[in-house]
Amino acid sequence: xxxxxxxxxxxxxxxxxxxxxxxxxxxxxxxxxxxxxxxxxxxxxxxxxxxxxxxxxxxxxxxxxxxxxxxxxxxxxxxxxxxxxxxxxxxxxxxxxxxxxxxxxxxxxxxxxxxxxxxxxxxxxxxxxxxxxxxxxxxxxxx
Numbered sequence: 714x715x716x717x718x719x720x721x722x723x724x725x726x727x728x729x730x731x732x733x734x735x736x737x738x739x740x741x742x743x744x745x746x747x748x749x750x751x752x753x754x755x756x757x758x759x760x761x762x763x764x765x766x767x768x769x770x771x772x773x774x775x776x777x778x779x780x781x782x783x784x785x786x787x788x789x790x791x792x793x794x795x796x797x798x799x800x801x802x803x804x805x806x807x808x809x810x811x812x813x814x815x816x817x818x819x820x821x822x823x824x825x826x827x828x829x830x831x832x833x834x835x836x837x838x839x840x841x842x843x844x845x846x847x848x849x850x851x852x853x854x855x856x
Contacts, residue, residue, distance in 0.1 A: 715803040715804055715806075716735060719733045726813045726814075727784065728812070730778075739795055744796050745772060745796050746775075768780060785812050785815045787811065789812070815837035817835060819835040821833045832849060834847075
């Protein structure tokens with residue numbers, strides 16, 4: 714059977730974290746796990762065996778992996794399978810995740826009055842789509 718409870722989340726700009734549990738019925742002693750991903754949903758749907766990038770085999774003692782150097786603000790599809798001495802098992806169902814967007818650049822803050830600031834910035838490089846809104850957080854300092 715396939716690995717169980719595949720979980721994923723974005724862990725920073727261009728990085729995701731995957732975690733899973735070993736298969737309920739592994740069909741032998743697990744030697745390693747294969748983690749595959751693709752950055753285009755159409756490719757994954759039309760060609761389920763090709764078009765995937767394979768990450769180096771993950772040791773059987775590990776059931777998690779960080780994947781680095783992904784394109785910011787892009788959606789990827791992932792799947793995992795265990796490999797035993799008998800051969801590869803079934804893949805998990807596909808799971809998708811969108812990587813974080815790069816932050817704005819060249820942020821400038823100017824004091825306008827005793828109770829207001831002007832905050833200006835440039836859009837992030839390579840936004841990969843339309844930016845719908847920005848969020849600003851600020852914290853007051855006691856003086």
